[in-house]
Amino acid sequence: MIERTGKQYKWFLPGLNVKRWLLLAIVGGALLIDGVTRILAAEGADFHINQTIDQAVLGHVPLPWIDWIFVVVGVIFVFVGIRAWFRSIVAVLTPNRKDHILEILVERRALTKGWKIVAIGGGTGLSTLLRGIKQYTSNITAVVTVSDDGGSSGRLKRELGVLPPGDIRNCLVALADSERLITELFQYRFKEGDGLAGHSFGNLLLAALTAVTGGFDTAIRESSRVLAIRGRVLPSTLSAARLCAELEDGSIVEGETNISQSSQRISRVFLDPRRCEPLHEVIEAIRDADAIILGPGSLYTSIMPNLLVDGIAAEIACSKAVRIYVCNVMTQPGETHGFSASDHVQAIDALVGERLFDYVIVNDAPPQRLRERYAAEGQEPVEPTVEALRTLGLTPIVASVISEEQAVRHDSQRLATTIMSTLAEATGLGEPVRPQRSGAEAASAIAE
Template sequence: MTKDNREHKKAVVIGGGTGLSTILRGLKVVSSLDLTAIVTVGDDGGSSGILREELKMPPPGDIRNVLVALAEKEPLLQSLFQHRFQHGDQLSGHSLGNLLIAGMKEITGDFVTAVKALSRVLAVRGTVLPAANQSIKLTAHMDDGSIVSGESNIPKANKRIERLKLEPPDIEALPEALQAIEEADIVLIGPGSLYTSIIPNLLVPGIQTALKETSADIIYIANVMTQPGETDNYDVKDHIDAIYRHVSFPLFQKAIVNTGLIPPEVVERYKLEGASPVTYQPNSLADKHIEVIEDTLYQMNNYVRHDAQRLKEIVLHCLYGHGYRK
């Protein structure tokens, strides 16, 4: 962990999927940050979907990924928690981490208590909270008038999404999540799947109210690539417009966007999968009074991913006003 003499600040990160895990890996090493991750509970596919239905619990998959990202001894735990059984009629397809969360939930009798207990066992750096203590069902209203239910079904419909709704509509946010937002110095939203990881958190009534009332800077971290079936041909403004259709107030003070050029051969490879770079058009957010921070934010292994180190530097600059150079 990075040791520093800066005053302690409180950061809340809201989202789900690999994007949330990436930014948390960068921020967890900063000793002056008190981190809280608020994680979506709308997943209904794969191992998470099966456990959700059979055990009547919130889906554990996104929570599992965040616990691994924030764990002190991450490499070994990642292999253990992310291991998926390949054999057995009942076990095949399940990740060991999901089963451990499910088992802890049965031992403690409560999903949130189970997450807290596993956080202690794993020496997690920060606090991990589901957006709610129960599963939510996502329903997408498409631009052709059709309605698609279920998080895993929404991208498969391959239609333009106009509006997302939660069931039940009166779902209650965790008091700890609301308190974290209220006390935060900075709130980071994204990166992650726009309609299935980001917006569902914002539709929880208490969370939206807390975001409206907090004095924290609220910053949007834009995706680097579009997601097939969700954000086809979206640029940064399209992402933020979609979020603003679902909240009742101007949410963001800043947006962090990638303006680094992705190599053409990589763009072509992603094009075969139906994805493309998320572009930013200069001054396109001026009417929303959002300060835009532009930089090269991606790195490549087999896939294009956010650069956790670069994002960390930008976030610290937003908090402390120094230590970041383009």
């Protein structure tokens, strides 16, 4: 009972934007009653509500107390009525959380006040990052490469002419705030069926929505509504460009899949056609960002394709936002074999011709359990080379940010915590905000 009463008090904590509307409802009710009374009096109606109520409660309630009793009962009725009204709406929108209106309000309010973050990349790296930072803010814009040409995405690109939806789908699911069944449906991959085997449901839905709505960007927006994502997902361009690479022997390799499978070191990458217009929403998001994060992700096939789109690299270079590069934790055969953290940075500098970031997050805890398996595949931990990064004029952020359960990759929560701490330090705002993992945790954080 005490816990329940304490919970009700949290409705009146600062920042929820509830008290003002509750007060407005009470004032509105008083004005309504006064107005009706005046109309009845003007019409000559012999109806006096106070005397009628006094007669009704006579003998049950002491008349000297009736004023304050009615005030208290009236406030309770207004509060309960508005709360029940909210619950009815929440029961439709989020049926599994209809008894947690307060937690939902606290959570959403905290997330909407978070930093405006633009995350640029592709592949599994970007979706891993998004799963972590969505616990801190809903002001997220994920800018995703559309150069994938393998698997289900490649088949849809070749057969239907749509932009590859795979990386977009993964980012939508990573930012999803909807029911688990819906996210599992988006990720479901058909294992059999003539023409269906290998395709994921989400890819097929995005392809179908592109045909129905007339645009890939519109299809992404509609899918975002279905998944109720925190933030938004944008392709870096709507141009059907092909990623190409020049290898160290001078040969040209076309297509992301072929590039990633090459055993030779890459000299440079470029798009065909070379001129690709960015979405204006991408440029606006970069200009309005508090923080811009590149990576993690494959250096040449996930990060660089976005920077090759006209205007994106230039906007990042002149941005006043906190700019962070998340370096990969493992090298990739051919693509970045033998690369250190500073090698990754210098490759990006060579591509765009100017500095795009101020901070570099590097992992200082190499994998143990899976290291031998990766070594057999020609992959080694990326050396942090902290002093070399400082020599380049960058601020290295050294932290343990990996997970090695079934694969060695960034840990979503560790990476997000490191990023938020970096933002707090860079902006001088002190301690980073707490993650909004659940409404209950958010309510407790505010109450404290």
